[in-house]
Amino acid sequence: MHTDDIIEAVEGMSRFQILMVVFIFGPKMLMAWGMLMMSFAGTTPDWWCVPATAPSVDETDYMNNVTLKLCPTSDNITCQIVYSQDKNTVASEWDLICDQNILKSIITSVQMAGVFFGALFGGQSADVLGRKWTYFISLVLQSGFNLVAAFSVNWQMFTVLRFLIGMTIGSLLVVSYPYFMEFIGRKWRPIASAMPVWVTGVCVFALSSWLRPDWSHQHIILAALHLPFFAGWFFVPESMRWLAVKGRTDEAEKVVDQMSRYNKRQKPTNTLQLLKQVAEEEQKLRASGSRYTYLDIYRGWSICWKSLVIQFIWMCMSLVYYGISFGAVRLAGNLYLNIFLLAVVEVPTTVLTFFTNNKFGRKWTGIGFFAVATSAAFGVAIIAKTVSKDEQGVIINLLALVTKLGVGGAWAAYGLLASETYPTVIRNLGYGAANSAARVGGMIAPYVFAGGDGDLVVPFVIVGSTMAVCGVLSVVMKDTKDQPLADTMGGQVNTRGDVMMVAIPEDIENTKL
Structure with a gap:
């Protein structure tokens, strides 16, 4: 809680945070591009x-x-x-048609498996090595793997590189969100989900694919676009919260100095004292000298059930989100336009979540969007079953867009809720586990729309059912609206294994900054 107070004192959203948006959230455009590359490269x-x-x-x-x-x-x-000759994809490059057609879905699933393992690695690495090192190493590797992938000589080599690209995407996704959030004020946290950076990346990818419809060229372009963001290493500091819980309080104070200098605000005179209190509290809790691992997000029923619900919901959201995204070719009309529309429809939704998250909370925002996605998905199934194929194209496309809008809005709410549920010491682990669960859904997603000879009834019944289950499970979740970000596990385990919060002494709690 002390670190929240420090951030508010030096400004929770100003010039420094804008710098973070550019260098930490900006590359999310490239992650989106890389993640959805197969929605173009995998078409025939x-x-x-x-x-x-x-x-x-x-x-x-x-x-x-x-x-x-x-x-x-x-x-x-x-x-x-x-x-x-209108486009060159991996299907035409290596004849992935007829009995080889399934290989396109396998390549996509292998990529998502890479994201799964990358999320696990990134979550652990960010909590052990630090947010900054994990983030920028992953960013450099992502650029390099994309460049090498452009010169793949067969589909087997391409598949291996898509796995490695997926690993870097998984690591970056896990690190970037908590990394950014640990520098912003309480009321501004919803902006982490409200900025349509991911959507912008998908829209630019659709435009680039339309202008240069070649899978190899797209990988080269993507690799080159990473270069400006490497400069962030020289401007973006390590997380002040992470440094504090690691006991590196002098370095944490230097980060506060940098924030106050950029934001032109005076830092609190007792900054170092507050940071040391965080470090001392964590040192007492970690007297055994053990390191936090993924087991800690399941240690004690009070955190265990939340972790399981969050992970299941993220898995379902990923299944639906990427199932519709990779299935863009199954919708009527132009492929590039469909990819663009499926992305751009999320812009007003993600912006809207900034206000709904603050007014109604993360939980009810998610429930509302799950209801929208459920209704639209079942609407597609009904139209596909009852309306003639000549007349259903536009209606189905519209309902598919609304479904994507719904799951995108719900994910924006749950991205925030997942990060706020865990304290700093296990935040990346909790967020990483949720992302890893999402990749299980992503691995299944390519197959949801793969079969059925154009039939959309079964895929969208699956989509509607999973969204309905997510809405019901969301009811039991505790909202995190207006809650301070915890830095330590903050307590000891009682006889039932539940975490008991340590009371903050009154003289500390009322410290004026």
Whole structure:
């Protein structure tokens, strides 16, 4: 609680925090680009199986001949696969069609598995090595892996690199959100979820793919866009909260000096004393000398059940969010426009969550958006079942956009709730576990829309059902609105294993800054 007071004294949202937005939240655009790369790279251009023994056929002839759009088999004539030239994807690069078609979903799932392991690693690393080192190492590796992926010589090499890219994305996602939040004031925390940085990244990706529809070029462009953000190493400090709980109070005070200098505010005269109180409290709790691990987010029923609910909800949100995103090709209309619309629809929603999170709380904001997503998803299933295919295209696209809007808004609320539920010493672990659970949903997501020959009933019944379950589970969660960010576990374990908060002495609690 002392660190919250210090941040409020030197300004909870000013020039320093804007610097953090640029260098810590700015790269989220690139994470979004990298995460959804397969929504373009995994699509299959129009193709035709032209008999190798057939006389010379002009392009117009075989493009109009539907009998030439059949998978070659051992029973039919040997043929040559010819692809449309409107885009170059991994499917056309390595003939991932027909019996190889499933490999596209496998590549996407492998990427999401990488995000899973990256989230686990990033959560532990950020709490052990620090937020800054973990963040910038992951950022450099993400750029490098994208550059190498652009020169993949086969789908196996590409798959390995998508896994490694996924690991860096997972690590960055876990670190960036708590890292930024640990520098902002209490009333400004919802802005971490309200800034449409991720959405902007997806929109730019859609535009770039449209202008340069080549999977290799997209990886090179993405790698190059990382370069300006490397400069953040020289401007962005380590988390003051993390330094304090690690006992590095002199370094933490220097961070406060930097914040006060940038924000042109006087730091509290008793800053070092308050930081030492945080360090001493943590030292008493950690007298055994053991390190925090993921087990600590399940130690004691009061934190265990919250962790399990948060992780299950994040898994479901990821399943729906990425299922719809990777399934953009299944919607009617232009692929690039669909990717753009599925992203841009979240802009007003994420901005709205800044106000709803502050007014109604994180819990009820999430419940409201889950209700919207549930209704729209079941609406798609009903329309797909009852309306003729010629008339359902626009309606289904609109309802799919509303579903994406709903899950995006709910995720904005739960990103904040998950970070605020855990104290500084295990915040990245708790947030990392939630992200890892989300990647389980992400690994399943490519298969939700993969089969069924264009049928949308089953996928959107799954989507609607999972959103409904999330809404019901949200009711039992405790809201974190207006609550200070805890720095330590703050207590001792009672006979039931629940965490008991240590009372703050009155003279400390009433300290004037």
